[in-house]
Amino acid sequence: MVKKLSLIFFLILTMQSMAQRLSSGIHLSTNIYEILNRSEYYLFPDPQNTYNVYYGPKRNRFRGGGFSPGGYLQLDYKAFISGLEVNMINRTYFLKCYYMIDPSLGDRGLEFKVTQQNTEINLFSGLKLLKKNRNVILYAGFIYTIVNSNTEVGRDNENSNILGRLFLGYNEMYQVMYNDMNFWRWMGGVGYTWKNSMLSVRYDYRINSERVKLINEISSINLHYNLTLNFQKLKKGHFIFQK
Numbered sequence: 001m002v003k004k005l006s007l008i009f010f011l012i013l014t015m016q017s018m019a020q021r022l023s024s025g026i027h028l029s030t031n032i033y034e035i036l037n038r039s040e041y042y043l044f045p046d047p048q049n050t051y052n053v054y055y056g057p058k059r060n061r062f063r064g065g066g067f068s069p070g071g072y073l074q075l076d077y078k079a080f081i082s083g084l085e086v087n088m089i090n091r092t093y094f095l096k097c098y099y100m101i102d103p104s105l106g107d108r109g110l111e112f113k114v115t116q117q118n119t120e121i122n123l124f125s126g127l128k129l130l131k132k133n134r135n136v137i138l139y140a141g142f143i144y145t146i147v148n149s150n151t152e153v154g155r156d157n158e159n160s161n162i163l164g165r166l167f168l169g170y171n172e173m174y175q176v177m178y179n180d181m182n183f184w185r186w187m188g189g190v191g192y193t194w195k196n197s198m199l200s201v202r203y204d205y206r207i208n209s210e211r212v213k214l215i216n217e218i219s220s221i222n223l224h225y226n227l228t229l230n231f232q233k234l235k236k237g238h239f240i241f242q243k
Contacts, residue, residue: 009225023231025196027085027118027224032201034062034220036095036177045233062093068120072226081137082220085122085224089145095177112173119146137191142184143204150178181212184199189224196228210242 038058070087095112124141152171184207191200206218 012178013226015166020078021226021231022073022075024071024073025229026227027087028067028226029085029087029222029224031071031117032063032221032223034060034093034218036060037217042173046176060095066090070120072122074226079128079131081124081126081128081162083122083124083192085120085124085226089118089120091118093177095173098173102163110132112177114173114177115151116178117150118146119148120144121146126191126199133194135193137193137198137200139187139189139191139202141187141201143187144184147178147180150174150179150180176215177218179212179214182184183207183209183212191224198224198226198228200224200226 016026068087068089070085071083072083074081074083092116093116095114097110097112121144122141123144124139126137126139129136129138152173154172169173177206185204186206186207187202189200189202191198193199200223202224204220204222206214208214
């Protein structure tokens with residue numbers, strides 16, 4: 001997969017002479033809204049106390065995090081654009097679940113804190129809708145996510161319940177909310193450009209192939225900002241450097 005991404009990057013660089021404009025700069029992104037869906041309630045026993053069962057809601061919603069810095073490279077040709085964005089992502093999720101020891105005792109609450117550190121590589125194309133400096137752009141593409149680390153911490157909301165705390169720390173959310181496999185997401189959205197800035201809102205959806213499949217489905221809405229620091233413009237076969 002790394003070889004494929006290197007090939008794509010090489011092709012972008014070698015296509016400079018075909019582009020009206022090659023730009024690069026800073027890329028920032030932040031998560032606005034993320035949804036985790038399951039088709040069924042997920043049941044799983046504790047490794048040591050098999051009579052304990054967790055179950056959670058079919059849908060969990062997570063709201064945004066901090067800005068993730070990175071860089072981008074973009075080709076413009078007439079009304080079309082294509083490019084590459086790379087940035088580091090650090091996101092934290094709090095997932096509430098429940099377990100049951102005895103139906104007569106009722107449900108006990110558990111909260112899992114999952115922290116993920118990933119590198120995201122966005123491969124996108126776009127179409128400019130206006131012939132102006134200020135422009136509206138439709139986006140589509142794919143995001144390749146390289147998983148750097150996953151950390152899970154469980155907390156029993158019922159401090160008096162000793163049994164509830166015994167089976168925390170077994171990575172119960174592994175294969176439910178995350179795993180250690182790199183994965184793809186498809187992406188679509190709309191953006192707006194002015195001067196040297198580009199702001200876009202994009203929706204993405206995790207591609208659950210058999211190799212990297214999770215029990216749930218994950219989709220998210222993200223805000224992206226690109227600031228152009230320099231570009232090369234093609235004119236009569238020669239590049240003119242401008243700031």
